[in-house]
Amino acid sequence: SFDDEGGVDEPRKPLKCPHVETSFLPDRDRERRQALERERLRDEWRSLQEKIKLEPIEITFSFWDGVGHRHKIVLPKGTTIADFLRAVKRDLADSIADLRNAAPHNLLYVKEDLIIPHHFSFYDLILAKARGKSGPLFRFDVHDDLRLQHDVRIETQDAHAGKVCLKAWYEANKHIFPASRWELFDPNLDRANLPYSVK
Numbered sequence: 001s002f003d004d005e006g007g008v009d010e011p012r013k014p015l016k017c018p019h020v021e022t023s024f025l026p027d028r029d030r031e032r033r034q035a036l037e038r039e040r041l042r043d044e045w046r047s048l049q050e051k052i053k054l055e056p057i058e059i060t061f062s063f064w065d066g067v068g069h070r071h072k073i074v075l076p077k078g079t080t081i082a083d084f085l086r087a088v089k090r091d092l093a094d095s096i097a098d099l100r101n102a103a104p105h106n107l108l109y110v111k112e113d114l115i116i117p118h119h120f121s122f123y124d125l126i127l128a129k130a131r132g133k134s135g136p137l138f139r140f141d142v143h144d145d146l147r148l149q150h151d152v153r154i155e156t157q158d159a160h161a162g163k164v165c166l167k168a169w170y171e172a173n174k175h176i177f178p179a180s181r182w183e184l185f186d187p188n189l190d191r192a193n194l195p196y197s198v199k
Contacts (some may be wrong), residue, residue: 053078065161082118111162114185
């Protein structure tokens, strides 16, 4: 069609009734805006998570050879268990003879009676609010031995110090308490509804 000036009119968009809900209908412009907003939020979330992974966390642990030797180490939250064990070996090799010749892959980290695989990071455990047999795994800021203050049969929101031990010690003593209670951490097992058991 032609306008009064003799030019060609722009094709008009079909008019929509303003009283009808149309938000469920496809709309390329709206979908493009939503996709850009999702991407912006995703980038913002990733940036925030990277900052959280760099935050320092103080980890209280015992080197376990049948007797606990309490130690503390400060590492970023994003540290994997394998890197944590390397740092433990580096810090304690001079004072604990068993660690001098041990490779980090020959060490175990046991938290709340669960053997944590080396590929998990503290950030993963904190974010997932992972639980052990007797309570949460994600509270790594243990300062005192809770057994001196509380009944160990009662679940508490506080966490016990983790144990670092040699795999060889575990294999030789896994039939004896406390190693007889240790089992591999399964992130898919929901421990929130399982009763506490000393078995």
